[in-house]
Amino acid sequence: MRKKILPYLLLSPMILIMGVLVFYPIIATFSYSLKKWKLTAPNDIHMVGLRNYAAILKSDSFWYSFQNTLFILAVVVLLTTVLGFLTSIFLNIDVKWSGILLAVAMLPWALPPYVNGILWKFVFSSGYGFMNKAVIGLGLADKPIEWLSSRWSLLFIVSLVVTWRSIPFTALVCLAGRQSIPGGLYEAARIDGGSKRTIFQMITLPLMLPFLAIGITSTSVTAINVFDEIIALSGYSDLGKNILVESYMTTFSFLDFGKGSAVTYLVMLFAGILGIFYLRSLNKEVEY
Amino acid sequence: MKKRLISTLLILSMTAVMAAGCSKEPASDSNGDKTEDTSSGSNTEGNEGIEGGSITFMAPDWAIPTDDQLKAFTDETGIEVTVNEVGWDDIRDKMVTAAAGGQAVADVVEVDWSWVGEFYAADWLEPLEVSDEVKADMPTLETFTKDGNVLAIPYANDYRLSYYNTKQYEDAGIKDEPQTWDEVYANCKTLKEKGVCDYPFALPLNAEEKTSTYLMWLAYTMNGVVFNDDGTLNKDSVLAALKYEEQLIKDELVDPADKTSSGMDAYKRILSGSANFLTGPTSFVSKSTNEEDCSVIGQITPILVPGKDAKATVTMALPEALGVTKFSENKDAAKKFIEWYTSAEMQEALNETNTAIPTLNSVLKKLIDNGKIQNAGAMMEQAELIASPFPGGVPSYYAEMSNAMYNAINKMALGEMTADEAYAEMEAKVTELAAE
Numbered sequence: 001m002r003k004k005i006l007p008y009l010l011l012s013p014m015i016l017i018m019g020v021l022v023f024y025p026i027i028a029t030f031s032y033s034l035k036k037w038k039l040t041a042p043n044d045i046h047m048v049g050l051r052n053y054a055a056i057l058k059s060d061s062f063w064y065s066f067q068n069t070l071f072i073l074a075v076v077v078l079l080t081t082v083l084g085f086l087t088s089i090f091l092n093i094d095v096k097w098s099g100i101l102l103a104v105a106m107l108p109w110a111l112p113p114y115v116n117g118i119l120w121k122f123v124f125s126s127g128y129g130f131m132n133k134a135v136i137g138l139g140l141a142d143k144p145i146e147w148l149s150s151r152w153s154l155l156f157i158v159s160l161v162v163t164w165r166s167i168p169f170t171a172l173v174c175l176a177g178r179q180s181i182p183g184g185l186y187e188a189a190r191i192d193g194g195s196k197r198t199i200f201q202m203i204t205l206p207l208m209l210p211f212l213a214i215g216i217t218s219t220s221v222t223a224i225n226v227f228d229e230i231i232a233l234s235g236y237s238d239l240g241k242n243i244l245v246e247s248y249m250t251t252f253s254f255l256d257f258g259k260g261s262a263v264t265y266l267v268m269l270f271a272g273i274l275g276i277f278y279l280r281s282l283n284k285e286v287e288y
Numbered sequence: 289m290k291k292r293l294i295s296t297l298l299i300l301s302m303t304a305v306m307a308a309g310c311s312k313e314p315a316s317d318s319n320g321d322k323t324e325d326t327s328s329g330s331n332t333e334g335n336e337g338i339e340g341g342s343i344t345f346m347a348p349d350w351a352i353p354t355d356d357q358l359k360a361f362t363d364e365t366g367i368e369v370t371v372n373e374v375g376w377d378d379i380r381d382k383m384v385t386a387a388a389g390g391q392a393v394a395d396v397v398e399v400d401w402s403w404v405g406e407f408y409a410a411d412w413l414e415p416l417e418v419s420d421e422v423k424a425d426m427p428t429l430e431t432f433t434k435d436g437n438v439l440a441i442p443y444a445n446d447y448r449l450s451y452y453n454t455k456q457y458e459d460a461g462i463k464d465e466p467q468t469w470d471e472v473y474a475n476c477k478t479l480k481e482k483g484v485c486d487y488p489f490a491l492p493l494n495a496e497e498k499t500s501t502y503l504m505w506l507a508y509t510m511n512g513v514v515f516n517d518d519g520t521l522n523k524d525s526v527l528a529a530l531k532y533e534e535q536l537i538k539d540e541l542v543d544p545a546d547k548t549s550s551g552m553d554a555y556k557r558i559l560s561g562s563a564n565f566l567t568g569p570t571s572f573v574s575k576s577t578n579e580e581d582c583s584v585i586g587q588i589t590p591i592l593v594p595g596k597d598a599k600a601t602v603t604m605a606l607p608e609a610l611g612v613t614k615f616s617e618n619k620d621a622a623k624k625f626i627e628w629y630t631s632a633e634m635q636e637a638l639n640e641t642n643t644a645i646p647t648l649n650s651v652l653k654k655l656i657d658n659g660k661i662q663n664a665g666a667m668m669e670q671a672e673l674i675a676s677p678f679p680g681g682v683p684s685y686y687a688e689m690s691n692a693m694y695n696a697i698n699k700m701a702l703g704e705m706t707a708d709e710a711y712a713e714m715e716a717k718v719t720e721l722a723a724e
Contacts, residue, residue, distance in 0.1 A: 039388060040409035040684040127545030127553075148548045149702050234548070237495030238695040239702075252381055254688045255406060257388065 026268075032261035039255040052262035062263070064238070065246040068155055069224060069270075072242060075159035076166060076223035081216055083163070084170025085208075091171060092178050102175075109168035117232025120161045124148055124233070148233060154240045161229045166222050170215035177211025178204070217278045224271050243267050340366025341621040346394035348376040351443065351608070353629070354641050361628055367621045376400075383613075387412045392615035395622040399440035399611040401431045402497070402686050407611070409684035413439040414612040414619055416626065425648045427674040428607040434681045440611030441630045443638070445645040445652070447605035448505045448593055449670050450567045451558055451576065453485075455587040460484045469510055469532060469594050472565055476541045479564050487543035489536050490554050490563035493701035498551025500693040501606060503529055504677055505567065509593045509600035514677040519722035520715070527711045534700060534707040547701045556581075558588060567593055569606075570645050570667065577663045590665030592673075602675040607647060685721040692717035 036048045056062045091102055108116070123130045124147040132144040148154050181203065189199045227244050234240040236249060247267060251260025340362075353361075358369050372394055374382065379398050386393035387410065399407065407413050415437040423429055428442040452465060457475070460482045466472040476488040492498040503526065507514045510532070511525035536542050543562070546554040557563035559575060559582040566572065575581040576588040592599045610629060612622040628634060635646040639655055646652045649671055656664045676682075683689065693714045700710040 039384065040406045042411055125545070126548055127543065144544070146544060146548065235494060235496050235550075236691065237698055239495065239698070249691065252384055253691065254685075255384065255410070 029261045029264055032257055033265050035258045037256070037258040037261075039257060048258070052259045053266070056259060056262055056266065061238075062243070062246060065241050065243045068151075068240065069242040069244075071152075071155050072159050072162065072226055073220060073223040075156065076162045076226075077216060077219050079159070079163040080166040080170050080219045081212065084167045084215055084219075085174050085212065087167060087171035088174035088178055091175050105171060106168045108165050109172075111165065113165065113226075113228035114232055116161060116165050117229035120157070120164075120229070121148075121233050124157055149239075151239050154234055158226065158229055158233055158240060159223075161233070162223060162226050165229075166219045170212075170219060173211050173215045173218075174208060177208040181207050213278055217275050220274050220278065221271055224267065224274070243270075340368070341618050342368035342370065343395040343616075343618045343621045343625055344370045344372060344392075345396045345625065346372040346374055346379060346382070347396075347398045347610070348379065349373055350642055350644070351398060351610075352642075353634075353638065357634070357637060357641070361625065365621075365624055365628070367624060369625065383407075383412070387613070387615065390615060392613040392617070395612060395616040395618045396610055396625055397613055399432065399609045401428075401442075401606050401608070402682060402690070404432050404434065404439055404609075405678075405682035405684045405686050408434045408437075408439055408681075412614050414614050414616065414623075415439060416441060416612065416623060422648070425650050427649065427671070428605045428647050430676050431605060431607060431682065432609050432611075440609035441626055442607040442609040442647040443630050443635070443644065444608045445605070445647045445671070446569050446571065446607050447671060447674050448509070448567055448603045449570055449573070449665075449667060450565070450591050450593045451572055451588050452566075452591060453558065453561060453564045453584060453587045454589050455584070456484050456488075456561070456564045465589070465591050466565070466594050467598055468596060469506075472594055473532070473536065473541075476536070476565060477539065480539075480541060485562070485564045487541060487546075487557070487562065488564035489541045490557045490566040490568070491533065491536060491542045491546055492551030492554040493533075493537070493542065493547045493698060494550060494554075495694050495698040496551055497690055497694065498554075499697050500690040501604070502551075502567075503533070503693060503697060505593075505604040506532065508602060508604050508677045509567075510596050512600075512602060515679055517679050519680065519683055520719050521711075523711070523715070526714075527707065530697070530700070530707040530711050533697070537701055547698070559583065561587070571643075573645075573661065573663060573665070573667055574643055588663075590663065590667055590670075592666045592670055601673060602677075603670055603673050604677055605674045683722070685724070689718050689721055 033052055034047055034049060035045060036052075037045045087105060091098070091105060095101075111119075122128075126132065126144050126146040126148065129144075129147070131147065132141075135141045135145060136143075147157060185203050185207075186199060189203055194202070224242075225244055226242060227248065230240050230242060230245055236245065236253070241249070243263060244267060247260055247263040250256050250263055254260075352371055352373055358371070362368055376398070380400070380403055382393045383397060383403075399413065404413075416439070418426075418429065418438045418441065426442065428445060428447070429438060432438060432440040432442060450466075456479060457463075457465075460475075460479045462475050462478060466475055472489075479485040479488040492502055504514050507522070507525045507529035510529055511522075513522045513525050516522050543554070543557060546557075554563075555566055555568045555572070558566040558568075558572070561584040572588075573590050576590075577585060579585065582588070593603050594600060610626045612619055612626065616622050630647070632648055632651050635644070635648055635651045636655065638644040639646060639651075639660065645661075646655065649668075652661075652671055653668055655661045656668050661667070696705065696710040696714040699705045699713075700707055705713070
């Protein structure tokens with residue numbers, strides 16, 4: 001009897017923490033999303049079923065934010081995966097300064113996202129930015145370029161900034177994956193006459209796929225949840241807002257907890273579906 | 289046996305930590321915000337100060353009194369004050385989160401003029417008593433009054449005043465200060481044409497709050513009205529102001545960087561001489577005489593805000609105030625603190641220690657007359673013209689309305705919309721909100 005109870009007893013603190021900090025908020029947020037609940041109308045809180053979801057899915061503002069989210073997601077995932085993977089290959093080369101190079105490569109990851117955004121705002125500022133000084137100095141333009149004032153250039157810069165912050169994690173995960181591949185496999189492949197390209201295609205890439213899946217999943221969640229960088233670069237402007245900014249504005253700025261919770265739930269569902277898709281399609285066992 | 293003992297101890301310690309985390313005792317602030325207690329160093333050790341009670345006070349750095357001032361308050365009233373210094377941007381979020389859960393974020397909180405409508409609608413503020421004498425001497429109090437209830441008392445005055453660079457006017461051969469907005473525009477064109485100043489008009493155009501408020505006071509000082517009685521936009525007035533801004537942008541009298549830089553950066557251009565004209569915060573009176581802030585000291589003069597045919601007869605105020613949260617359990621002590629904090633003596637003292645501009649006109653006049661506020665220009669005269677552009681007080685949907693306004697203006701600035709289209713977009717949203 002004691003043996004049966006002990007594991008549950010040991011697990012109970014974690015179950016309690018998860019229940020209070022994860023499951024309860026998920027359930028509570030869903031119940032809020034079914035209510036008309038605006039803090040400025042405290043006497044008019046009532047159940048409205050799925051009407052908040054219907055209103056959001058019909059709103060142009062939501063779809064505009066969703067397009068922006070998809071754009072950032074696509075660019076960030078693509079660039080982070082390619083550059084993170086390449087970085088890991090370089091970091092895997094054993095040189096005298098490997099440790100220092102690895103530490104330097106990790107720095108952007110350690111930077112708080114808002115600081116990261118501010119830093120890049122100085123680079124792309126239309127008035128005093130480094131990029132404009134460089135472009136004008138090189139004679140590529142005769143007056144400052146307004147990098148942050150068109151939708152797509154702003155989104156692309158946001159994506160670059162997030163990519164810069166995300167590469168270290170993907171590189172680190174891929175590096176761990178690369179170093180976990182047994183050297184014997186490479187030796188056998190070389191004895192069998194495998195070229196560098198074939199070895200990469202047949203051994204390195206397939207065996208690193210599960211690690212890439214972790215990197216891509218994490219990067220996707222980061223790309224969907226971008227907030228600080230957008231605020232630092234363009235404030236609460238409509239131009240660059242994604243669904244997370246939409247959710248924040250609805251909930252905390254406009255004080256509409258009902259609709260805000262519904263937007264939050266849609267963001268969570270989107271991230272969840274994407275995560276499941278990645279893990280199912282990339283996390284396949286490779287046998288030799 | 290040993291393993292079981294260790295397991296049991298671990299479970300007990302984990303449970304104890306969680307129980308401590310859920311306790312009601314105030315813990316040290318986890319947000320990095322500075323918290324200090326006036327009881328330390330004061331003579332109210334032990335339980336002596338409890339007789340007068342204790343309160344918590346949440347405000348941004350510029351509103352925090354000195355330790356000596358707080359100690360004097362504690363000595364006088366027996367009320368201990370725990371100060372929670374929080375960034376201005378975060379105060380509203382903290383207030384919203386706490387109030388949504390029925391908790392008081394603090395007994396006394398900062399209340400910005402733009403929050404008062406929503407805080408009142410949400411029933412988060414305790415009405416305050418104010419004497420008729422104070423009401424008559426504090427014009428910004430109107431902004432914090434809803435349905436006859438005073439919800440917060442302003443402590444820092446910030447009303448719109450115009451500034452221009454006199455030396456640049458001389459260099460361009462312009463003799464007199466501008467009286468009307470048309471004259472401002474004509475003079476800016478002259479300054480640009482003569483090569484004295486490339487972008488003479490400082491105008492916030494980024495998608496942020498300052499962009500909406502600029503349009504409001506431009507329309508207000510130009511035409512005396514911004515909103516109709518039903519809360520909708522007054523088309524003639526607001527559209528005229530929007531077209532004025534559009535013309536300034538088209539004629540390149542505004543720096544293109546103002547479209548994406550912060551509103552404060554746009555204002556500050558006058559301090560470096562890269563802009564000639566600004567209608568902005570009263571804090572620029574002191575900034576224009578401070579070597580650390582200004583590189584054109586002696587060239588900037590504060591003047592009355594221009595109007596349509598002559599100087600404007602009104603100006604808009606954007607003051608900050610202190611209020612008592614409805615969920616406070618120490619309301620009387622909190623009210624006493626606000627009464628002390630906004631008294632004439634403290635306003636004078638806070639001007640010296642925190643450079644706060646007094647909200648009592650009598651104190652403001654005294655400080656200007658005795659030279660404590662330098663380069664005041666038309667500051668006192670302008671203070672007497674303060675009025676609210678909101679017929680029914682600041683609306684509960686202000687944040688959403690302002691968001692619609694600044695985004696439309698920003699799109700116009702970026703060339704995505706004309707002034708008419710920008711007006712149509714903001715009008716549709718404001719009408720929808722007012723109807724709700």
